Amino acid sequence: MTTSQAHLNRRHLIGGLSGLALAPWSATGFATGKEIVVGQVASLSGSNGADLGQGLKAGVEACFLAVNTAGGIRGQTVKLVSKDDRYLPEETVNLTRELIVQERPAALIAYRGTANTMALIKSELLVKHGVTLVGTLTGAKEVQGAAGLLNLRTSYERELAELVGQIQRMILDTVAVLYADDAFGRTGLEAIEQAAVANGSKLLAKVPYDKAPDKVDASLNAAAKQLAAAGAKAVILVAVGDPVYAFIKAFRPLNQASRIFCMSVVDPAAVVKRCGVNVAAGIGFSQVYPFPYSDKTNLVREYRRALARLPNAPEPNYFSLEGYVYARVLVEALKRAPDSPAEVQVSNALMNLPAIDFGGLRMQIDPQTRNGMRYTDLTVLTRQGRLVG
Missing domain, CATH: 3.40.50.2300 (Response regulator)
Incomplete structure (x- = not known):
């Protein structure tokens, strides 16, 4: 049921990326000893899908921990600073402004919500400060092609x-x-x-x-x-x-x-837990990332290893896998950015990334939509409450 991406125009794939997050890089570029700060504003509490924001955060942290454990990026560690907007669009904007002023992040990452993302775009904070948001958990047409946003989710x-x-x-x-x-x-x-x-x-x-x-x-x-x-x-x-x-x-x-x-914005495990196995049986779920519950692909194997290293490691799910991929893309851009880059140089590196084969998922940035993903799949809950593809 997976939709092939064979129709993509370019086949310019990066070799050897599957080991990217676990390998140290040369000591050139960023100044040794400094932290690279990355900012996130997403719903981490509340009743409107806080598990999505928490999952994204866990996936980003898993990737950054793997990078830092291996020596960082040219000797620098990558630090995630997260703020909870409680799924309130006005808080998304206010907290992003606060984060940019206080932390001067090299990039933003792993936001969620259609109204939240649209409010951020309308605020023009991304354009004003020259900072790019890498990944937001919405596929709304209104965010496709927005300045300052690299979208890593199927529309x-x-x-x-x-x-x-x-x-x-x-x-x-x-x-x-x-x-x-x-x-x-x-x-x-x-x-x-x-x-x-x-x-x-x-x-x-x-x-x-x-x-x-x-x-x-x-x-x-x-x-x-x-x-x-x-x-x-x-x-x-x-x-x-x-x-x-x-x-x-x-x-x-x-x-x-x-x-x-x-x-794909609904967690199947939460449906089973909240509704019961009998009620949940047979419910279908569209998905826009690969199946995260088995080790069939290189991407998922690396993600599951990275997630397991987190303190109080959560169970794998689609949302932390999505956050992990967001972070992998950002890490590749940081690796390619010039010495002591400004935010705009990180943004340029992001938008000029060639196609990436993660080993089970391909990313190719479309210059018009600024979206790098087209993957789709369908999964179903069994009578035993297991998700199958």
């Missing part, structure tokens, strides 16, 4: 087109959608509407839910009743965090027949 348009196409191939030709009434939800709904037309699927219902704390429960219960009555063969959730679990638990007793599909 929602492509992710959802592949998901709707896979649903159609499973002979599930009627679709309904639950979507968050926010920038993330609306951009996902638009992508599903376009994909449904392209694939010949019939969109029976599209129901928003209100994220406001005093309205969300009633809104989800009403949406569950409406979507259960629609009788679509597939129900796609453009949702994240606690609302996903609440909807599934409300919907399933009302409708046992419809198949539920979540996007």
